[in-house]
Amino acid sequence: MHKVMIVEDDLKIASLLEQAVQKYGYNTFVVQQFEKVLNDFKSFDPHIVLLDINLPSFDGYYWCRQIRQISTCPVIFISARTGQMDQVMALENGADDFITKPFHAEVVLAKINSQLRRAYGEYARHQSERIVEQAGLKLYPERLQLTYEDKVEDITKNEALILELILTRFPKVAGRDDLLEKIWDENAFVDENTLNVNITRVRKRLKSIGMDHAIETVRGVGYRFRVDE
C-alpha cells in the first residue's frame, strides 16, 4: 500500500485531503510540526509527498530541496499561487507537479496516481488495481469489467465512469451534473439524453449479472445505488 505524506498548514484542507486520499486506499501522514518536516519524512518514508508552498518557518521550496537530497520520491506542490514563476520555482526546486488552489479532489488523486505509476512502475499499479466495491458488486475501472457473485460483464468506458461515481457516492446521490461532467467528451459534447441513454445501458448490464433495480432515479437530482437488504 502506498504512503502519502501531506504537508499543509491549513488543518481543514489537510484533513479533507487526508480523507480523500484514504478513500482510495492510501496510507496517509499529516505533518503537525513544520520545523521537522524532514524528520517526519525520514521516519514515515512516503511514496509521495503533497507539499504546500506557504508554510510556517521554512517554505515548501526549502523542504523540497531538503527531501531531494535524500530521496527521489515524487513531490506534488499544492498552492494558491498561480504565477508562472511560482510553478517554475517549484519545478526548479525539485517538484514533479503543481496543483493550484482551489482544486478538485479528483485532480489531486489523478495526479497522485499518475506520479506513483511513473515512479514505481506498472507493476505497482497492477498490484493495487483499483476496485470499487459495493454490496458484492465489483467494478474494475481500469480493465472495464463488472463482477457480481460469479458473473462477469464487460462494460464501456462511459458506463464504467458513471457506475464508478454512483458506487463511490453511495449512500449519497450522484448528481446529474457530476455524471455529465464525468462523461463529457472533448469531441462529442454530451447532453441530458446521452446520460439517459448511458444510464439505461448501465441498468441493463447490472440486470444481466443479476442486479435488477440497483440504480434508482432521484428526480431532478441524480441517481443512487440501491442495496436490497
Add this chain to the structure above:
Amino acid sequence: MKLFLREHRSFIALQFVQSVIMLTILWFAQMRDLNILLYVVFVHFFLAFIYMLYYLVTRRRLYLKKVEQLEKSEEVMSFLGYYPLPEHIQEMLRIQYKKYETEVTLLQSKQEQYMTYVDLWAHQMKTPLSVIELMAQEADEPLSSELREEVGRLKEGLDMMLHMARLRTIEHDFSVKNIDVKKMIRQIIKEERRLFIRNKMMPELDLAEDVRIVYSDEKWLYFILEQLIHNAVKYSSGHGKYIKLSTFKRQKTTVIAISDEGVGIPKQDQKRVFEPFFTGENGRKFRRESTGVGLYIVKEICTFLNHEIRIISDGSNGTTVEIIFK
C-alpha cells in the same frame, strides 16, 4: 508679448499722463519753444521705452513662455531668471510642486499597499474556497451541487479581481507568441464544461482548417475567451441551447467569433459595454451579479495586445462577439 503689454498698460498710461502734466507745467512756465517741448516728450518716452525693453528682456522667460505648450510638470518648473519676481514665482511653484509630489507619492504608495493587499487577500481566499469545495463534495445532492455552484461564482469573482489587479502591470506581464487557437478553445470548453452542463447549454465548434495559429499572449487570450464564453452562457441560459465558437479568415485577418442565441444587447448599451462598471439593461434586469468589469478588462487587454473586438447584436436575438487578429 501680449501679456507683457497688458501688464504694463497702466505704466504706459502713466507715461502719457505724466507727459501731459509736464507739458502743461512747461507751457505755463513760459516755455513755448515747440522743439524743446517735443524733445522733452521724446526723452521721456525714450527712457520709458528703454526701461520696458530692459524689463522685458530680463524677464523674457516669464513673459514669453507659451503656457498652452506646457505638458510636463518639470517644464513648468523650468528656470525663470534671477530677478526678484521670477525668483519669487519660481519659489512658489517649487513649493507647490513639492507639496503635490509628496501627496502623489503618498497616494501612490497607499494604492500600491491596497493592491498588494487585494492580491494577497484574493490568494488567501483560495484556501477556504478549497475547503468549502472539498466539503461540498462530501455533502449529499442536491445540496452538494448547489454549494459548488456558489463556490464557482466566488472563484469566478476572485479570478476577475486578480486579473483586474494584474491589468495595471500588463506591460511587464505578457509574452506574445504563436498560439494554437483550436487547442486553446477545446481546453477552455473542457475546463468550463460544468458551466455548460449546469446551464443546459451546448458548445458548437466551427473551427476552420486553415486557422491554426494566432499571435497573442496565452494567459490573457485565455482570459478573454473564458470571459466571453461565460457571458455567452450567462446571457443565453434559458433562451438558447447553443454557443457557437468559430474561427475563420476574413480578408487578411483571423477571427474568433463567439455567438449565442441569448437576450442580445440593446442598441443603446452596445457602445458602452466596455466602460468600467457599466452593467446595462440586461446586467440589471437579469441580476446575474454583473459587475461591469469583465468586458472592460477584455477590452483593455485587446487594446494592449492590438486585437480588435467587435460586438454584433440586433438588440434582442443573440450576440456575436468577434476578436480580430491583424
